[in-house]
Amino acid sequence: MRTTGRQLLLITILGWGVALLLFFPIFWMVLTSFKSEVAAIEVPPRLLFTPTLESYAEVQARADYLHFALNSVIVSVGGTVLALALGIPAAYAMAFHPTRRTRSTLLWMLSTKMLPSVGVLVPIYLLFRTFGLLDSRAGLVVIYALMNLPIVVWMLFTFFKEVPGEILEAGRMDGARTGAEFWHLLLPLTVPGIASTGLLSLILCWNEAFWSLNLTSSEAAPLTAFIASFSSPQGLFFAKLSAASTVAVAPILVFGWLSQRQLVRGLTFGAVK
Amino acid sequence: MATLELRDIRKSYVAHEVIKGVNLDVADRDFVVFVGPSGCGKSTLLRMIAGLEEITSGELLIDGKRVNEVGPADRGLAMVFQSYALYPHMTVRQNMGFALRMAGIAKAERERKVAEAARILQLEPYLDRRPKELSGGQRQRVAIGRAIVRNPRIFLFDEPLSNLDASLRGQMRIELARLHQELDATMVYVTHDQVEAMTLASKIVVLQAGKVEQIGSPLELYHHPANLFVAGFIGSPRMNFLEARILGADGGGVRVALRSGAEIVVPAAMGGAQAGGTATLGIRPESLRPDPEGPIAGEVRLAERLGGLTLLHVTLAGGEPLVVQIEGGDRTGAREPIRLAVDGAACHIFDESGQALPALERHPLAA
Ligand SMILES: Nc1ncnc2c1ncn2[C@@H]1O[C@H](COP(=O)(O)OP(=O)(O)O)[C@@H](O)[C@H]1O
Ligand SMILES: [Mg+2]
Numbered sequence: 001m002r003t004t005g006r007q008l009l010l011i012t013i014l015g016w017g018v019a020l021l022l023f024f025p026i027f028w029m030v031l032t033s034f035k036s037e038v039a040a041i042e043v044p045p046r047l048l049f050t051p052t053l054e055s056y057a058e059v060q061a062r063a064d065y066l067h068f069a070l071n072s073v074i075v076s077v078g079g080t081v082l083a084l085a086l087g088i089p090a091a092y093a094m095a096f097h098p099t100r101r102t103r104s105t106l107l108w109m110l111s112t113k114m115l116p117s118v119g120v121l122v123p124i125y126l127l128f129r130t131f132g133l134l135d136s137r138a139g140l141v142v143i144y145a146l147m148n149l150p151i152v153v154w155m156l157f158t159f160f161k162e163v164p165g166e167i168l169e170a171g172r173m174d175g176a177r178t179g180a181e182f183w184h185l186l187l188p189l190t191v192p193g194i195a196s197t198g199l200l201s202l203i204l205c206w207n208e209a210f211w212s213l214n215l216t217s218s219e220a221a222p223l224t225a226f227i228a229s230f231s232s233p234q235g236l237f238f239a240k241l242s243a244a245s246t247v248a249v250a251p252i253l254v255f256g257w258l259s260q261r262q263l264v265r266g267l268t269f270g271a272v273k
Numbered sequence: 274m275a276t277l278e279l280r281d282i283r284k285s286y287v288a289h290e291v292i293k294g295v296n297l298d299v300a301d302r303d304f305v306v307f308v309g310p311s312g313c314g315k316s317t318l319l320r321m322i323a324g325l326e327e328i329t330s331g332e333l334l335i336d337g338k339r340v341n342e343v344g345p346a347d348r349g350l351a352m353v354f355q356s357y358a359l360y361p362h363m364t365v366r367q368n369m370g371f372a373l374r375m376a377g378i379a380k381a382e383r384e385r386k387v388a389e390a391a392r393i394l395q396l397e398p399y400l401d402r403r404p405k406e407l408s409g410g411q412r413q414r415v416a417i418g419r420a421i422v423r424n425p426r427i428f429l430f431d432e433p434l435s436n437l438d439a440s441l442r443g444q445m446r447i448e449l450a451r452l453h454q455e456l457d458a459t460m461v462y463v464t465h466d467q468v469e470a471m472t473l474a475s476k477i478v479v480l481q482a483g484k485v486e487q488i489g490s491p492l493e494l495y496h497h498p499a500n501l502f503v504a505g506f507i508g509s510p511r512m513n514f515l516e517a518r519i520l521g522a523d524g525g526g527v528r529v530a531l532r533s534g535a536e537i538v539v540p541a542a543m544g545g546a547q548a549g550g551t552a553t554l555g556i557r558p559e560s561l562r563p564d565p566e567g568p569i570a571g572e573v574r575l576a577e578r579l580g581g582l583t584l585l586h587v588t589l590a591g592g593e594p595l596v597v598q599i600e601g602g603d604r605t606g607a608r609e610p611i612r613l614a615v616d617g618a619a620c621h622i623f624d625e626s627g628q629a630l631p632a633l634e635r636h637p638l639a640a
Contacts, residue, residue, distance in 0.1 A: 166358035169325050172345040173352045174372035174419070184371070188362045 026249075033242035040239040055243035059230065065247060068226035072251075074137050075212075075222055076205035079144025080198050083152045086145065088194070091156035092186070096168065106157060109150040117147075117210050128215055137220045140212060144205045151204075152197055159193025160186070192262065199259050206252045223248035275336060275426035275459045276301055277322065282331035284317055284483075291317055293483040294331070299427075299461065299476075304453050306462045308470040308506070309480035315463040316431055318480070322461060323429050324348050335426065346375075351420035352429040355436065357412045359404040365391075365415050366400040372423045390418045393455070410441045417449075421456065430462040434469065446472055467507050471495070479503050489639075496636035501553060501627040510558045510584060513595045517554040517622070519546055526633060527622055529554055532591040535568035539620045541630040546622075552630075555621035558584065558598040563605055564614035571595060573609050587611060 032040050034051040059065070094102045124143070125134075133139030163186060171185045187194075209224040216225060230237065230244040256263065277299035284292035291314045299305050307315040320326040322333060324345035333340055340348055351372070360368050366387055373383040391397045394414045404412055413433060420428055433449075434442045450473055453460055464470055470477050471491045479486040479494065479502070487499040491507075498504035504512045517529040517537075526540035529552060537554065546552060561569075570590050577584040578601065585597040585605060597613060605611065622630045 164356065164358065166354045166356050167360060170354060170358035172325065173323060173350065175346045175375035177346055180375060185360060
């Protein structure tokens with residue numbers, strides 16, 4: 001497609017517009033976190049003000065950030081590793097030994113994502129209570145893995161599908177059995193795809209709030225619960241809430257920034273080679 | 274020693290049968306070529322031999338042992354794919370050594386065998402490159418090298434030259450023939466190109482729509498095609514087919530009349546054909562020659578001058594087209610009337626069902 005100068009200008013403006021629109025709330029949150037509580041609720045809000053770290057100090061004084069952050073890291077990484085461990089063999093089977101029902105199975109898996117989580121809250125809660133998984137990191141790991149499994153399998157399937165079947169067949173002719181075929185051929189060829197899938201899963205786990213708020217209280221509570229703890233009891237303190245949110249999303253923002261290349265490649269589902 | 278036997282091999286996809294009962298014996302050191310039009314089932318058959326495709330029914334024997342249930346990793350065969358299917362993340366050295374690594378062979382031994390194969394294939398300068406840094410011809414040689422290092426019982430090739438340009442294809446064809454001699458190996462080779470089949474094979478299997486049309490040496494198929502399909506497929510330029518009527522047989526063979534009335538005696542037996550019945554007369558372009566006294570009359574429409582040879586595209590009085598191959602030095606040109614003589618001994622008669630009438634004598638080179 002040829003783009004004229006005018007079209008290019010239009011696309012550029014549109015792109016920046018959308019980007020700013022998406023970025024604005026984050027920008028505003030960070031800005032607010034440096035205001036005093038009074039300045040934070042001023043109408044109209046001011047762009048120029050004397051920055052203060054008092055909200056951060058108070059957030060740190062009131063809750064143990066590191067405890068929540070550590071939980072976030074453990075459940076995100078754990079959930080992702082478990083989802084990959086289950087998803088890779090599933091996607092392998094579907095990509096390289098498809099049956100007539102493979103496509104439908106995949107769609108069915110994805111369709112479970114359309115069910116609102118709250119719809120299964122009660123059964124999951126009861127299961128967790130029965131098995132003593134409430135407020136445990138292991139419980140969250142399992143829930144996160146299951147939550148992301150459909151999307152993980154779908155993405156891995158798409159990446160595996162791109163590996164020419166003849167390369168694996170050549171491997172089989174060369175004497176590679178399933179294990180060797182996976183370690184020596186499939187894995188090295190799809191590492192970028194598996195990495196993007198893992199990255200996406202990490203981000204989704206990190207930002208997950210519904211299950212973490214409902215299934216944890218203190219021991220296993222991740223950063224989403226940390227944020228929430230600043231929103232409820234004593235009324236809304238916007239500056240502190242913003243400060244808490246900022247420190248909660250900062251790690252994943254930095255992480256996302258560092259891995260954006262990989263992520264974009266993964267999210268376009270291999271369309272861009 | 275490696276032999277291969279196919280016993281009534283069949284393959285169905287759901288309800289659709291694509292290989293309809295193939296029987297074949299491949300002797301040790303044979304170079305067998307499966308040839309046929311695209312979609313006739315050559316690859317499917319080869320992949321069943323390789324173990325990459327399940328055999329629906331029938332038996333496959335390697336060295337006399339049934340291997341239907343043996344996986345591809347355990348059949349001891351090597352395959353060269355049309356797409357080469359090199360491992361993109363490995364160097365040439367690693368590509369060629371992969372099978373040996375899988376077999377648990379020590380590194381020093383592996384290196385030695387890879388070096389030996391690289392020498393045979395003149396790949397030594399490229400051993401540390403990756404496949405994407407190689408030309409098509411070099412990739413092809415790596416794919417072959419990957420097969421040779423293993424010293425497999427049988428080599429399988431699926432259209433290995435079809436992605437190369439014409440001159441490289443000719444060169445690789447010669448190299449493959451040389452390899453076959455040098456390695457004393459048994460090879461099964463798939464192609465849709467009858468020239469490749471003719472030049473490489475010790476035995477050609479002509480396939481059409483999942484069925485074997487004929488099995489034989491290249492010259493056997495050329496001189497004694499069993500039916501119209503094989504006659505039309507083997508040989509270039511293609512054999513001419515003319516409508517004919519069978520007049521009868523005598524000691525010299527079968528006498529047929531063309532539409533123009535010209536009569537030709539072909540040294541063949543009547544077989545199942547009836548006098549008075551219709552038939553097809555097959556004449557190779559190289560068996561026709563311009564002759565003012567010749568029985569076949571027509572007009573030259575086009576002269577394709579290839580240099581050493583010229584192909585005359587002639588239209589007969591009755592409107593039937595005919596290709597004649599003559600010397601490049603002949604001056605005969607387009608829009609000229611022409612008379613052609615034909616050597617009856619080089620002609621073929623096919624009955625109404627397309628089967629060749631049996632020749633009275635075998636060609637000396639097609640024993
Ligand atoms: N997986 C498959 N499912 C259904 N039909 C197939 C499959 N693979 C091949 N076929 C059919 O089998 C026939 C033979 O294919 P193939 O062996 O690839 O032909 P060739 O190699 O001679 O060109 C074709 O008609 C093709 O459509
Ligand atoms: Mg094929």
